[in-house]
Amino acid sequence: MKKHFLITFLVIISTTFLNTSKAQTFHFEAINAYWKMIEPLKKGDSLSHETFEKFLSLEPNQIYIKNQGFIKDYLKRLRKAIEVVYMPQNSEILKTRVAAIEKDPASFWLTYKVYVYxxxxxxxxxxQSKLGSQEYIETSYQNTFSMLPKYLQVKDKNINIYPLGIENDAIAGSGTVIATLWTLYNADKIQKGALLGHEMHHVLRKPLDFKNVEKKDEGLMYFLNVVLNEGSADMIDKPTNLANEDVLPYGLSLRDFLIPQADSIISVVNNNIIELKNSGDKIIKTEKDYRNLIQWTSGHKPGYFMADIILRNGYKNQLLKNIQNPFQFIYLYNKAAKKDKKNPPLFADESIKYIQIMEKKYWPTRYN
Structure with a gap:
């Protein structure tokens, strides 16, 4: 699979949120607006710029677009792809593209992402009609709770869930979950409510906000936080995803996204810490440096790799006990990696001592 075409279940924490006081529920305004928008196209009408902009201006769509970093040119091409897919006068163009897509979906990636709808x-x-039922929400909570300690297994009635009719991704943050319908549907074929359970984990885990972080520590603190955030949530749905990749359509399998280079990233981080320490805190890696290092995966890589090793070697209970502590995640990984038969890379004693210093600095009221 061509990596630059891979659209995954990335769970990127949104820095904005929807202002709503409604009880926890599914909100279908955005997906219903999509179904409504395409109806005139089926009869030959074009999709006007104004109509498309009105659709994109819906708040869930806006949050998703900003989170994904879609530029105007991308959205313009998306509108044209929608016209190609749904307007009957474009049937010959679509036929040619579908023939190419059947050989390689990446050949007309935007068309493919619309065509599946x-x-x-x-x-x-x-x-969609089955989403939002109490049974579905309960199943999703069961998935979420599987990776939370008892004291965090509390249902949050303020979580609001917004299915979308474009793209194939999911994001969560500030009590809001936004997931494309195509992603939810395919994830549920493997494990019902798993993707939503993953998303809600980001909300219910209640990630701690580390304030007043020194400039030299910002990059490393970013890394420590995101690998715990995504790695722990990945244990809800990624193992079943990887085990059932044969039933997933193109663009939704994760092996190429989660696994390659995850071990080498850990080795680089270890070297970064040692270099930082030995330079007297002068050789600093910024947050952007670490975002580049983890390949802009928001922590999935190498978070999944590390959490999987922790669980495989019998430390799930310890992980749940320290589910909010990013420093303990590193210690647990190292302990598990030393037992692991595959000999994954370790953080050197020098690195661990530096992280312990950071833990004492930024975890003062919780440090034992």
Whole structure:
């Protein structure tokens, strides 16, 4: 699979949120607006710039677009792809593109991402009608609770969930979950409520906000926080995803996203810490440096790799006990990695001592 075309279940924490006081529920305004928008196109009408902009201006769509960093040119091409897929006068163009897509979906990636909604409209609408039921929400909570300690297994009635009709991704933050319908549908074929459970984990884990972090520590603190945040949540849905990749459509499998280079990233981080320490805190890696290092995966890489090793070697209970502590995540990884038969890379004693110093500095009221 071509890496630059891979759209994944990235769970990127949104820095904005929807102002709402409604009880925890699914909100279908955005997905219903999509179904409404495409109806005139099926009869030959074009998708005007104004209509498309009105659709994109819906708050869940806006949050998603900003989170993903979609530029105007991308959105313009998305509008054209929607016209190609749904307007009957473009049937010959679509036929040519579908033939190419069947060989390689990446050949017309935007068209492919729209076409799956057309091709699967009935099944997606049926799936949508079943979302929001109490049974579905309960199942999602069961998935979330599987990676939380008892004291955090508390249902949050203020979580608001917004399915979208574009793209195939999911984000969560500030009590809001936004997930594309295509992503939810395919994830549920493998494990019902797992993707939503993953998303809600980000909310219920209640990640701690480390304030007044020194400039020299900002990059490393970013890394420590995101690998715990995504690695722990990944244990809810990624193992079943990887075990059932054969039933997932193109763009939704994760092996190429989660696994390659995860071990080498850990080695680089270890070297960064040693270099920082030995330079007297003069050789500093910034947050951007660490974002580049983890390949802008928001912590999935190498978070999944590290959490998987922790669980495989019998330290799940210890991880749950320290689910909010990013420093303990590193210590647990090192302890598990020393037992692991695959001999994954370790953080050197020198690095661990430096992280312990950071823990005492930024975890003063919780440090034992």
């Amino acid at each position: 057309k091709q699967n409209e009935k099944v997606l609408r049926d799936f």
